[in-house]
Amino acid sequence: MNIQLTVNGTRHDLDVEARRTLADALRDDLGLTGTHLGCEHGVCGACTVLIDGGPVRACLMLAVxxxxSSITTVEGMAGDDGSLHPLQEAFSTHHGLQCGFCTPGMLMSALDLLHREERPCRARIREELSGNICRCTGYAGIVDAVEAAAAEMAVETGPA
Incomplete structure (x- = not known):
């Protein structure tokens, strides 16, 4: 089947089998390997991407x-000049990653949260990220990172 996707601002025309997952299309057809495949059952959250602004498990969605749709992957977070997004910087600064396997999905889920809520509290951050499994960090650094990024992004955008 012929499909059109806009991924990280670039339009792509793909010919995919009807049964191909979005995760496989992103990784194998477009070379965007930041979308990780963990459980392939939608439980771990490693494959989370934003589709038309909302989080979706790419392993559960068919490419067709x-x-x-407009899709944002972790590769699309960086600035045009390659600079890291404040959320990515915060994950590094606050040790919100160790092995890095869950990081893309965590970043996408956190980005979605920060698009919807300017300054979420720690409990809200934990609640929103509860669908993403991390086996390394104990989540404290991740929550610290999201909280710090929210504060920095609020300062950058200024008062509404």
Whole structure:
């Protein structure tokens, strides 16, 4: 099937099998390997991407279901000049990653949260990220990172 996806601002025309997952299309057809495959059952959250602004488990969605959609992957977070997004910087600064396997999904889920809520409390951050499994960090550094990024992003955008 022929589909069109806009991924990280670039339009792509793909010919995919009807049964191909979005995760496989992103990783194998477009070379965007930041979308990780963990459980392939939608439980771990490692494959989370933003589709038309909302979080989706790319392992559970067929590529044909995303036809015509705008998709943001972890590769799309960086600035045009390659600079890291404040959330990515905060994950590094606050030790919100260790092995890095869950990091792309955590970043996408956290980015979605920060698009919806300017300054979420720690409990809210934990709640929003509860669908993403991390086996290394104990989550404290991740929550610290999201909280710090929210504060920095609020300062950058200024008062509404």
């Amino acid at each position: 279901q995303a036809d015509g």
